[in-house]
Amino acid sequence: MKQVLGYLVSVVVLLLLWWLASATFPVIFNNPLAQKVLPPPFEVLTMLGKEWSKMGNHFIASGLRVLWGLLLSLTFAVPAGLIIGFERRLNQMMSPLVYLTYPVPKVVFLPILFVLFNLEDGSRIALITLVLSFQILLSARDAAQNIAARHTLSVRSAGANRWQLYAHVVFPASLPAILTAARISIGLAFATLYLAETFVRPRYGLGKYILENFQLNGYAKVTAGILMMGVLGFLFYILLDLLERLLCRWKFR
Amino acid sequence: MTQDGSSSYIELCNLSLAYGSGDAQTLVFEGVNLSVRSGESVALIGPSGCGKTSILFALSGLLSPNAGHITVGGDVVEKPRRDVSLILQDAGLLPWKTVWQNAILSLKLAGDPTGHVMQQLQELDIAQLAHRYPSELSGGQRQRVGIARALAADPSLLLMDEPLASLDTYTKEHIQNLFLELWIKRRHTQVLVTHDLEEAVFLGQRIVVLSASPGGIRTVLDNPGMGTSDWRNSDAFYEQVIQLRKAFQ
Numbered sequence: 096m097k098q099v100l101g102y103l104v105s106v107v108v109l110l111l112l113w114w115l116a117s118a119t120f121p122v123i124f125n126n127p128l129a130q131k132v133l134p135p136p137f138e139v140l141t142m143l144g145k146e147w148s149k150m151g152n153h154f155i156a157s158g159l160r161v162l163w164g165l166l167l168s169l170t171f172a173v174p175a176g177l178i179i180g181f182e183r184r185l186n187q188m189m190s191p192l193v194y195l196t197y198p199v200p201k202v203v204f205l206p207i208l209f210v211l212f213n214l215e216d217g218s219r220i221a222l223i224t225l226v227l228s229f230q231i232l233l234s235a236r237d238a239a240q241n242i243a244a245r246h247t248l249s250v251r252s253a254g255a256n257r258w259q260l261y262a263h264v265v266f267p268a269s270l271p272a273i274l275t276a277a278r279i280s281i282g283l284a285f286a287t288l289y290l291a292e293t294f295v296r297p298r299y300g301l302g303k304y305i306l307e308n309f310q311l312n313g314y315a316k317v318t319a320g321i322l323m324m325g326v327l328g329f330l331f332y333i334l335l336d337l338l339e340r341l342l343c344r345w346k347f348r
Numbered sequence: 349m350t351q352d353g354s355s356s357y358i359e360l361c362n363l364s365l366a367y368g369s370g371d372a373q374t375l376v377f378e379g380v381n382l383s384v385r386s387g388e389s390v391a392l393i394g395p396s397g398c399g400k401t402s403i404l405f406a407l408s409g410l411l412s413p414n415a416g417h418i419t420v421g422g423d424v425v426e427k428p429r430r431d432v433s434l435i436l437q438d439a440g441l442l443p444w445k446t447v448w449q450n451a452i453l454s455l456k457l458a459g460d461p462t463g464h465v466m467q468q469l470q471e472l473d474i475a476q477l478a479h480r481y482p483s484e485l486s487g488g489q490r491q492r493v494g495i496a497r498a499l500a501a502d503p504s505l506l507l508m509d510e511p512l513a514s515l516d517t518y519t520k521e522h523i524q525n526l527f528l529e530l531w532i533k534r535r536h537t538q539v540l541v542t543h544d545l546e547e548a549v550f551l552g553q554r555i556v557v558l559s560a561s562p563g564g565i566r567t568v569l570d571n572p573g574m575g576t577s578d579w580r581n582s583d584a585f586y587e588q589v590i591q592l593r594k595a596f597q
Contacts, residue, residue: 249440253407253454254428255498263453267444345444345481 129135134315139322142315149304150323155301157292158327160216161284164223165277165331172228173266174236181265186240193233201225202290209295219291226287227280232277238269252270271346274339281331285324302328350590357385357537358505360405363416365402374404377563380416382556389527389574391552393394393542393596399563404507407539408434420505424536430458435511439494441482441563448478449495458501465500472496472526488519495526499534506531513543521580524550532575545596549588550580557595567595 112137121130125294134142143150179189205222212218242265292302307319340347366376377399384390392400405411406418409428420432433454434440441450451469452462467474472492482490491511498506508527512520524547531538531551532583542548548555553574559566570587573584 159528183415245436245440246442248410249404249434249442250453250457252428252432252434253457253501254451255457259457263445263457264442267442270444323433343444345483348481348484 114221122240131312131314132237134318138315139318143319143322146316146319150319152299153301153304154323154327157288157301158298158323158330160219160291160300161223161281161288161327163220163283164227165281167220167224168227168231169273169277171224172232173235175233175319176273177269179191179263180236180239180269181242181261186236190236193229193236197229197233201229202287205284205291205294216297218295219288219297222291223287225286226278227284227294230280231273231276234272235269238272242268263324267343271339271343274335278332278335281328281335284331285328287322302325352551355385357386357388357421358382358539360403360407360417361418363403363406363413365399365406365411375562375590378415379557379564382568384537384539386537388532389531389540389551390536391540391542391548391555392558393545393548393555393592394566395560396543397563398558398560399500400558401509403563404434404509404539404541407505408432410434430454430501430505432505432507433498433501434497435491435494435506435508437510437513437544438487439482439490439497439511441490441493441497443482446479446481447474447485447493450482450493451478451500454496454501460501462500462507465496467484467535468496468499486519487515488523491515491519491523492526495523495530498527499530504536506536508538508540510541510543512547514569520547527551528575545589545592546580549585549592550574555592569595 100328101202112116117133117135120133179186179193199314201222204225205218208218208221246264246268247260250260255263264274288300289302292300293306296303300321301324305317305324308314308316308320357519360380360382361379365376366373367376368374380403381451382390387424392403400491402411406413409425409432410437412426420429442453445453447469449456449463452465455462455465466475466507469478472495474489474492474496477485477489477493482493485493512523513524527538527540528551538551540548540551542551549571551574552571555569555571557569558564558568569588571588573579573582573588576582579585
């Protein structure tokens with residue numbers, strides 16, 4: 096209940112800040128467009144109501160791209176990160192490779208991915224997967240590397256084989272760090288999504304909707320699109336939060 | 349064979365262990381020979397770094413010695429065995445598993461039935477905590493869960509690595525009494541590693557005093573009064589603690 100109240104208060108504060116910014120931009124910025132670029136909340140929410148049927152398709156398309164990216168990155172990066180982190184020799188071999196490739200901004204692969212996937216949606220999902228995978232892999236690796244010896248000892252002494260050790264210790268011990276990494280990386284995933292939906296425009300997508308309306312000077316629609324992207328990001332935060340509460344109950348006792 | 353001629357259940361033969369390799373090698377203990385009878389309770393005591401925990405881990409099959417060998421029940425120990433249970437300091441419970449899930453862990457790993465464990469939890473007075481997580485338990489309750497887990501697979505050898513080191517005096521004595529009751533009832537063989545002289549005298553029929561760097565057996569004290577009625581409050585108990593302190597110094 097307290098959490099819901101906290102969110103409600105935050106929404107009210109954000110609306111107030113938004114309204115304040117839209118009212119003061121024309122005064123602060125000596126620019127004729129400053130009056131139009133950030134419409135007040137009421138105007139944008141009215142526009143959102145009008146555009147709702149169209150916006151729904153864009154919202155769902157963008158949401159599915161991020162969801163697929165998240166699911167694929169968890170599927171590939173979690174096992175890889177856990178094995179690299181827990182198997183010392185593999186860590187020594189793989190860590191230089193990870194460190195060499197980590198600093199390369201993954202968005203530069205977008206043109207290559209578009210070629211590989213024939214400009215289809217797979218390229219956008221692949222890019223989001225790539226961005227999320229590195230964050231999740233590194234967090235899973237670090238978490239698996241730092242598992243308390245007493246936990247592995249107690250399970251090994253009970254006769255666990257390698258697979259059981261991963262199932263009963265390595266995975267559950269690392270799960271909170273993995274979900275935190277996923278949550279932190281969601282912001283990055285949406286930045287990537289915007290790029291991927293504007294570099295080559297799909298039929299539907301919030302990024303495409305925002306950019307197209309920006310080019311038509313439809314600022315109320317642009318802000319409505321930004322607002323929906325924020326809502327989508329918030330839903331992913333909530334989803335990961337619920338997942339953590341469900342899978343890591345022991346942390347919340 | 350043991351000193352009194354009875355057949356031994358555990359044999360440590362010329363055991364040596366070193367960590368690292370080459371010039372960086374550190375000898376933890378060397379030339380350790382010890383026999384333990386079936387159903388005997390032995391306490392290992394010694395200064396920090398003398399290798400008492402390493403001896404216990406070698407006994408449980410978690411560590412392989414550099415030289416010598418260990419047999420338990422006539423078989424050379426090469427890996428963890430189902431009839432050997434280890435209780436670690438702070439019980440070594442997994443924070444993400446409930447009391448029940450922790451208690452049945454070894455049975456679940458082996459695919460064995462778990463029906464009898466609830467009765468065991470009841471005997472240890474922790475059945476009502478079955479759905480709680482370790483973070484919701486007191487130190488004494490955690491240690492009881494550790495005991496339940498160790499005994500769930502009905503081990504013939506119980507190894508304990510300073511299991512009560514983090515408990516307050518009252519709880520510690522309470523759990524020591526519980527260890528004694530369980531040992532008298534089950535008559536399993538047990539090896540206890542401890543820093544605590546009184547604990548060694550309370551729970552060890554024989555007390556093995558180890559020397560430091562590299563570790564080795566300094567002396568073995570017989571403790572015939574262990575397990576007798578009101579042993580903890582007897583003059584003989586305090587006399588034995590004094591003897592042990594002398595041997596330890």
